[in-house]
Amino acid sequence: MPRRRKNSTTEVKTLPTPVQEQLLIDAVCPLLEEQTAEIRVLCTTLSRGQAAAALAAVCPTALVTCHFLDAYLAELTREFAGASLNFETACSAEFPETPIDLAVIPTHSGVEPELTRDRLQSTHQALVEGGRLAVSTNDPKDSWLHELMQSMFDKVTRIATKKRGVVYIARKTAPLKKLKSFEARFTFPDHDRLITIVSRPGVFCHRRLDDGARALLKVVEVRDNDRILDMGCGAGAVGLALAARNAKISVTGVDSNARAVWCAEQGVAANELANFNAVHTADGSCEEEGSYDLFLGNPPYFSNYRIAELFLQTAVRMLKPGGEIMIVSKSISWYKQRMAELFDDVGTAESGHYIIAGAVNRRRRK
Structure with missing residues (x-):
């Protein structure tokens, strides 16, 4: 005791x-x-x-x-x-x-x-x-x-x-006379359809599409049979949009926030998708390490890059040799330096007010 x-x-x-x-x-x-x-x-x-x-x-x-x-x-x-x-x-x-x-x-x-x-x-x-x-x-x-x-x-x-x-x-002396719903639903266009997002308080970008997610969606291209890992998926905007683009890909969205995962699951139902899976995990890990073709991330800016490092290390584990990583951020210098230490073929591309850092997972670890 x-x-x-x-x-x-x-x-x-x-x-x-x-x-x-x-x-x-x-x-x-x-x-x-x-x-x-x-x-x-x-x-x-x-x-x-x-x-x-x-x-x-x-x-x-x-x-x-x-x-x-x-x-x-x-x-x-x-x-x-x-x-x-x-x-x-x-x-x-x-x-x-x-x-x-x-x-x-x-x-x-x-x-x-x-x-x-x-x-x-x-x-x-x-x-x-x-x-x-x-x-x-x-x-x-x-x-x-x-x-x-x-x-x-x-x-x-x-x-x-x-x-x-x-x-x-x-x-407490009596039940509340009226309960308020704090759940929100909004849509945004992606390619040829509207994507429905379900969000709740405590989930990143509640009630709106994050500009970083919008920037990432502008540059990501998917191929048939791609396996995609969206880390820190939040309500699932990026992963849901990609899953809707191509029914022949599979998307796994992972997040440490239980409410975010719930929202992503509601988004799967709202968009009638069969190729998106939401996973609740503390560190981004999920089944089948080394099996993903594309890793996407929009890491938070706080924590002095500790969380950003977790994103990169997870990508190293989860990507196939030759698999690609894409990170969106407004400040990209740290990512360029650190990704060059972990990956091959590091490059950047501008998308609106954001920069996308991309790289390829090494076929042999040094």
Whole structure:
């Protein structure tokens, strides 16, 4: 069993705890210290589940689930938190269906407000009657989150700290009178047909086609029997469009975001495709290494190229000898240098405001 925490303000392990999670630790842990009955707790995290781990430690009778949309972040949190009898991680497009007694949700002011609305609505639905929601923001002058909470609960307690942020705690007394759908559908033209995309909050480029994807589609050409791997596929725009162009190819879209994979699967149905498969994976790996003809990627710009490196290493493993890689980016210098170390025949092509870096997988590894 995890040791009880002597002081609820103690930081969890050594990784810096986001202020939003520390505020929740300070506000919620005292409420659980005398808890003796079993309760189910649902948490999200902005880092490695520090608030969730703290709640599990202070209340051994709490069954704490830290939920993720992203499999890679869930994996990192499992490594960070270690084994515990009353702490687990879950990764899925939706919150677990098990009714919960307490939900603890940290938020970042101004970041993905539609996702915050979506998750708080889902949290309210998951709470048992009498269950409590504790939510935090790093904005000490917040009014937006306060108003959102007041629209969902009869009474909201506000706990403010100077210069750090705010915690709101509320108890569910009745179901919501009206539920809002945050799912979006949009179309874009590609060759001779319209492609339908299904997207949801938390998925890259929700409600719109990313310009990088548009640039990549302008230059990609496919051949009969090509096997294509679209890494970080998001809602699947690139892969779905290519699959629609040629029924004789097969496309695998992989993403670490469970909700993105769900959206891609909905896109398969919406476009009536039989040659696109969506795979949920933390690192881009899937079956049959060394069997793909074309690898496509639009890596995120953050993480100091750590994720970009993961894309390239995955391409090395998954491509056939002589298979091609194409990466789209606005800043291409790092890719040109690194791809020259891993691949042959590196070249670039402009597409709108973007540059496509292409190369060929080596027939023999050096």
